[in-house]
Structure formats: C-alpha cells, structure tokens
Amino acid sequence: MAKIKSSKHSTRKDVIVEQAASLFREKGYTATSMRDLAEKVGVEAASLYNHISSKAEILQEICFTVATEFMSNIEQVELKPKNSLEKVEDILRFHIRMMINKYETVYVSDREWKHLNEPYLPNFQNQRRAYRQRFAAVIEEGIRNGEIKSIDAPTAVLIVLHAVSGIESWHRSKRKIPADQLEENMVLMLVGGLKK
Amino acid sequence: MAKIKSSKHSTRKDVIVEQAASLFREKGYTATSMRDLAEKVGVEAASLYNHISSKAEILQEICFTVATEFMSNIEQVELKPKNSLEKVEDILRFHIRMMINKYETVYVSDREWKHLNEPYLPNFQNQRRAYRQRFAAVIEEGIRNGEIKSIDAPTAVLIVLHAVSGIESWHRSKRKIPADQLEENMVLMLVGGLKK
DNA sequence: TAAAAATACTAACAACTGTTAGGAAAATAA
DNA sequence: TTATTTTCCTAACAGTTGTTAGTATTTTTA
Structure with missing residues (x-):
C-alpha cells in the first residue's frame, strides 16, 4: 500500500529523517510524536521502525x-x-x-x-x-x-x-x-x- | 504538611512560575511534566492546581x-x-x-x-x-x-x-x-x- | 477557641507516548 | 513464475501525560 517514496539517492531512512527535521523544527523534538511523523511520511507509526531503530x-x-x-x-x-x-x-x-x-x-x-x-x-x-x-x-x-x-x-x-x-x-x-x-x-x- | 514557601512579596503562584521557568529553561516546556514541577516545588502534582489553572x-x-x-x-x-x-x-x-x-x-x-x-x-x-x-x-x-x-x-x-x-x-x-x-x-x- | 478559608493529599481518569509482535502485501531476485 | 526479501499493516503493551474529584489538614480570621 502507501509506500515511502525513495529515489536512487535518498533511502527511505533519509526521507524519514528529513521529514522529522521539518517537524522537529516546527514543533520541537519532544512535542513531535512518532504518529505525527508517520502521518507526514504517509505511513503508520509502526512502519517507521523498519527503517530506524528509535526516535x-x-x-x-x-x-x-x-x-x-x-x-x-x-x-x-x-x-x-x-x-x-x-x-x-x-x-x-x-x-x-x-x-x-x-x-x-x-x-x-x-x-x-x-x-x-x-x-x-x-x-x-x-x-x-x-x-x-x-x-x-x-x-x-x-x-x-x-x-x-x-x-x-x-x-x-x-x-x-x-x-x-x-x-x-x-x-x-x-x-x-x-x-x-x-x-x-x-x-x-x-x-x-x-x-x- | 510540605507547604510551598512564600514570602510577603512572592505568592505561592509566583514560586511555582519561577521554578517552572527554571525547569522549562533546562528541559524545555514539553519535556517538563507537572510532576517534575511538583517535585521541584516540594508538593504533589495535583496540589499545584490550587494556585494555577493549567500548565x-x-x-x-x-x-x-x-x-x-x-x-x-x-x-x-x-x-x-x-x-x-x-x-x-x-x-x-x-x-x-x-x-x-x-x-x-x-x-x-x-x-x-x-x-x-x-x-x-x-x-x-x-x-x-x-x-x-x-x-x-x-x-x-x-x-x-x-x-x-x-x-x-x-x-x-x-x-x-x-x-x-x-x-x-x-x-x-x-x-x-x-x-x-x-x-x-x-x-x-x-x-x-x-x-x- | 471556633469557623472559615486556603492548601495539601490520595486516587483515579482518559488520552497519548514510544515501541514490539505477528502477519499481510508488495517489490525484488531467481 | 516462484521464492525471498522488504515494507507495510493492525493490535496491543506498559508507561507517562495533564487534570479532576473528593477529602483531609493546616493556616488565617473572627
């Protein structure tokens, strides 16, 4: 289903980190939940853990x-x-x-x-x-x-x-x-x- | 029991706000819990609400x-x-x-x-x-x-x-x-x- | 000293947190 | 196509969050 977009030069992890940076900048690290991040990435929260090990x-x-x-x-x-x-x-x-x-x-x-x-x-x-x-x-x-x-x-x-x-x-x-x-x-x- | 110290010129609320500022500075607003603040003030979390209406x-x-x-x-x-x-x-x-x-x-x-x-x-x-x-x-x-x-x-x-x-x-x-x-x-x- | 007001406590709530387990679906390799 | 690997999903966990209700205790007022 909804899959994280990734090009040759940016892995799925890179996309997650980039979107996370955008949210962390906007709301702060603590105020950003993994569910916020997941939504921005277009995926369920649990799915993020296939690419990163922790927040x-x-x-x-x-x-x-x-x-x-x-x-x-x-x-x-x-x-x-x-x-x-x-x-x-x-x-x-x-x-x-x-x-x-x-x-x-x-x-x-x-x-x-x-x-x-x-x-x-x-x-x-x-x-x-x-x-x-x-x-x-x-x-x-x-x-x-x-x-x-x-x-x-x-x-x-x-x-x-x-x-x-x-x-x-x-x-x-x-x-x-x-x-x-x-x-x-x-x-x-x-x-x-x-x-x- | 453990009561918030207050002098003539600083109300109990002032003390809470001051300690909160110290914690917010140190850990950030979101990362500071009302229980953290209560501990710093020397009181239970619920007691704070006799002096303030919300975080x-x-x-x-x-x-x-x-x-x-x-x-x-x-x-x-x-x-x-x-x-x-x-x-x-x-x-x-x-x-x-x-x-x-x-x-x-x-x-x-x-x-x-x-x-x-x-x-x-x-x-x-x-x-x-x-x-x-x-x-x-x-x-x-x-x-x-x-x-x-x-x-x-x-x-x-x-x-x-x-x-x-x-x-x-x-x-x-x-x-x-x-x-x-x-x-x-x-x-x-x-x-x-x-x-x- | 007695009554009133202020302040504290314990217990609990619903919502939200990061994270894991287990299995389904999709993409890739053979 | 089939087999394998990657990626996603749903469901759930244990812990934490801000806050409220109800009650006890302390302080202030009369």
Missing part, C-alpha cells in the same frame, strides 16, 4: 551530520592562506549559507541537541565546545595580528553563532530580503563589528 | 511578563533625548542585563513561546513583531541621520536580538568572564558593527 536515533542522525559538516569546514578554512579576518568571514559565510539552505537540519541540531541521550549528549557537547574553541582561536590570532579589535574571543564567537541562528526568523517572515542580500548584511555588520 | 497558564505568565517588560522599556528609550545610535545601545544594554539577571524567564519566553495556545500565540507573535518594528525604526532613523551604516534594519534587529540570546551559553559555561565585561564586549562588537 532518538533520528535526532542523533540530524545532530551529528550537521556537526561533522561544520567541523570539516572549519578544518579546511584553517588551512587556507588567508589572514584571520578573512577566515572569520569565510566561516561566517558558511554558517549563513548552511542556515539558509539546510535550514531545518541545522536549526534542529542547534536547538534540540539537549534531548540527545547518553552517550551521544556529552559527545555532541564536546564536539560543539571543540568547534567553538577553534573558531575563537582564529579570532585570537586576528587580535594578535592587529586585524581584529581587542575583544573577548569566546564572546565574539557566541555573538556570531547566535546571530546566525536568527536566520530562522528570516525564513518564517513574509517579506524576506533576498538570500544574498541577507548574507551581505550579516557579514557587513558582524565582520564590521570585529574589524579594528 | 499552559504558566507559560503564558512567563511569556507575557517578559514581553511587557521589554515593550515598556523601548517606549521609555524612544522618548529619551538621545541620538539613534545611543538609543540602540540603550536597548541593547537592557536586553543584555535582562538576559543576565532574569535569565530563566527571558530565555524561556524566547525559546518556548511556540507552545502557547490560542489565542495567546498570535497575540504574542503580534507583540513580538511590533517590538521588532519599533527597534528597526530606531535603526532606520540612525541610518537617515548618517550615524549608522547603510544596512537592512530588520536584519540588524535580528542579529542583535539573537546575539543577545547567546548569553545562555555564557551562563552555562564554567569559566565565565564577569557580567560587566560580557556586556561591554557585546556592545563593542554589535554597536561597533552598526556605527558608520
């Missing part, structure tokens, strides 16, 4: 996929032959584009990770902390270089990361400015706020 | 108290004989201090309002939108004055508001810089990012 697993999938993507990006940026402020801008732009293009997953990873179970929760928190420290290190380098104004680097990281998450409001707003303008405005204000 | 009412209380506080602040700031950038700074500092001192309530209002019921949800959204528009108007005035760089005002508002919500990470972090330094750093970066 928790879906959240893990979302959070760690996103975390890995950000981590591998910052590693690449660190290696570039650019000065620090340019690196900061590159990282920032990556965040903005991720938040624009992979809105649901990135947002869920950011807001719902608290509901991860052991041992995934501490694991995720470690990755998160490590990422922020690397980001802060780039900023500190820029301060030493004299490119970036003297500022508490962890605070600057916190500002940038949270500011970007505001793109959620942009997505939900009726009259949106174009995505590329959003990006330029954010870079203008945030990089501008760091520049000496 | 939903607690969230309403939190969200609208905070919203009103911000709204009345911006009204005062608008009347001050200051230039636009100074007004922006005043509003920003108020947000920062609220987020530092009334952490739990402000954070919950910001993150959990989606779980408000009709007719409170649309009501809250309207207040929120109105607030942001007033904030944006101050920025636009500053752009016309030539005090603030040419930027999309709604985007700037979005950046500022979300950046401030990052103070949650500051609260949870082990080695915090002092609150006043946090404030100065945030102002330095965000107002700096707006200044022409």
Whole structure:
C-alpha cells in the first residue's frame, strides 16, 4: 500500500529523517510524536521502525551530520592562506549559507541537541565546545595580528553563532530580503563589528 | 504538611512560575511534566492546581511578563533625548542585563513561546513583531541621520536580538568572564558593527 | 477557641507516548 | 513464475501525560 517514496539517492531512512527535521523544527523534538511523523511520511507509526531503530536515533542522525559538516569546514578554512579576518568571514559565510539552505537540519541540531541521550549528549557537547574553541582561536590570532579589535574571543564567537541562528526568523517572515542580500548584511555588520 | 514557601512579596503562584521557568529553561516546556514541577516545588502534582489553572497558564505568565517588560522599556528609550545610535545601545544594554539577571524567564519566553495556545500565540507573535518594528525604526532613523551604516534594519534587529540570546551559553559555561565585561564586549562588537 | 478559608493529599481518569509482535502485501531476485 | 526479501499493516503493551474529584489538614480570621 502507501509506500515511502525513495529515489536512487535518498533511502527511505533519509526521507524519514528529513521529514522529522521539518517537524522537529516546527514543533520541537519532544512535542513531535512518532504518529505525527508517520502521518507526514504517509505511513503508520509502526512502519517507521523498519527503517530506524528509535526516535532518538533520528535526532542523533540530524545532530551529528550537521556537526561533522561544520567541523570539516572549519578544518579546511584553517588551512587556507588567508589572514584571520578573512577566515572569520569565510566561516561566517558558511554558517549563513548552511542556515539558509539546510535550514531545518541545522536549526534542529542547534536547538534540540539537549534531548540527545547518553552517550551521544556529552559527545555532541564536546564536539560543539571543540568547534567553538577553534573558531575563537582564529579570532585570537586576528587580535594578535592587529586585524581584529581587542575583544573577548569566546564572546565574539557566541555573538556570531547566535546571530546566525536568527536566520530562522528570516525564513518564517513574509517579506524576506533576498538570500544574498541577507548574507551581505550579516557579514557587513558582524565582520564590521570585529574589524579594528 | 510540605507547604510551598512564600514570602510577603512572592505568592505561592509566583514560586511555582519561577521554578517552572527554571525547569522549562533546562528541559524545555514539553519535556517538563507537572510532576517534575511538583517535585521541584516540594508538593504533589495535583496540589499545584490550587494556585494555577493549567500548565499552559504558566507559560503564558512567563511569556507575557517578559514581553511587557521589554515593550515598556523601548517606549521609555524612544522618548529619551538621545541620538539613534545611543538609543540602540540603550536597548541593547537592557536586553543584555535582562538576559543576565532574569535569565530563566527571558530565555524561556524566547525559546518556548511556540507552545502557547490560542489565542495567546498570535497575540504574542503580534507583540513580538511590533517590538521588532519599533527597534528597526530606531535603526532606520540612525541610518537617515548618517550615524549608522547603510544596512537592512530588520536584519540588524535580528542579529542583535539573537546575539543577545547567546548569553545562555555564557551562563552555562564554567569559566565565565564577569557580567560587566560580557556586556561591554557585546556592545563593542554589535554597536561597533552598526556605527558608520 | 471556633469557623472559615486556603492548601495539601490520595486516587483515579482518559488520552497519548514510544515501541514490539505477528502477519499481510508488495517489490525484488531467481 | 516462484521464492525471498522488504515494507507495510493492525493490535496491543506498559508507561507517562495533564487534570479532576473528593477529602483531609493546616493556616488565617473572627
């Protein structure tokens, strides 16, 4: 009967995780029931368990996929032959584009990770902390270089990361400015706020 | 028997709402059960209903108290004989201090309002939108004055508001810089990012 | 101290939660 | 086509949810 659609490049599991991300973003992880998800996917709740092992697993999938993507990006940026402020801008732009293009997953990873179970929760928190420290290190380098104004680097990281998450409001707003303008405005204000 | 503590200036209801805010902040509204709350308050779940009418009412209380506080602040700031950038700074500092001192309530209002019921949800959204528009108007005035760089005002508002919500990470972090330094750093970066 | 009001308790409800068992139907492989 | 594997279904489970009813106990008022 009603069968989950799947193409060559997205397994049934992928479809479930994607729809789950959409619901988790909209209602939150806890407020989303497996029956909600099943309905969205077009299937009975029990059928989901042929493709995933638990609700928790879906959240893990979302959070760690996103975390890995950000981590591998910052590693690449660190290696570039650019000065620090340019690196900061590159990282920032990556965040903005991720938040624009992979809105649901990135947002869920950011807001719902608290509901991860052991041992995934501490694991995720470690990755998160490590990422922020690397980001802060780039900023500190820029301060030493004299490119970036003297500022508490962890605070600057916190500002940038949270500011970007505001793109959620942009997505939900009726009259949106174009995505590329959003990006330029954010870079203008945030990089501008760091520049000496 | 075990009775809810209450002083002259905080009713039993206030105590419940305050503890609820703490739990909602920690675990989220949906993931917090009335039995969790009862335990924290030191009472059986049913007893809570002598003071509140529903779980939903607690969230309403939190969200609208905070919203009103911000709204009345911006009204005062608008009347001050200051230039636009100074007004922006005043509003920003108020947000920062609220987020530092009334952490739990402000954070919950910001993150959990989606779980408000009709007719409170649309009501809250309207207040929120109105607030942001007033904030944006101050920025636009500053752009016309030539005090603030040419930027999309709604985007700037979005950046500022979300950046401030990052103070949650500051609260949870082990080695915090002092609150006043946090404030100065945030102002330095965000107002700096707006200044022409 | 007695009466009234406020606050607590226990017990229970219906609805909903994530998940499993077992079997039917559909898709794929032989 | 037939055999096998994949996917779906219905039914049910044990636990949790917010909330109410009815009653006992404590606090406040008179």
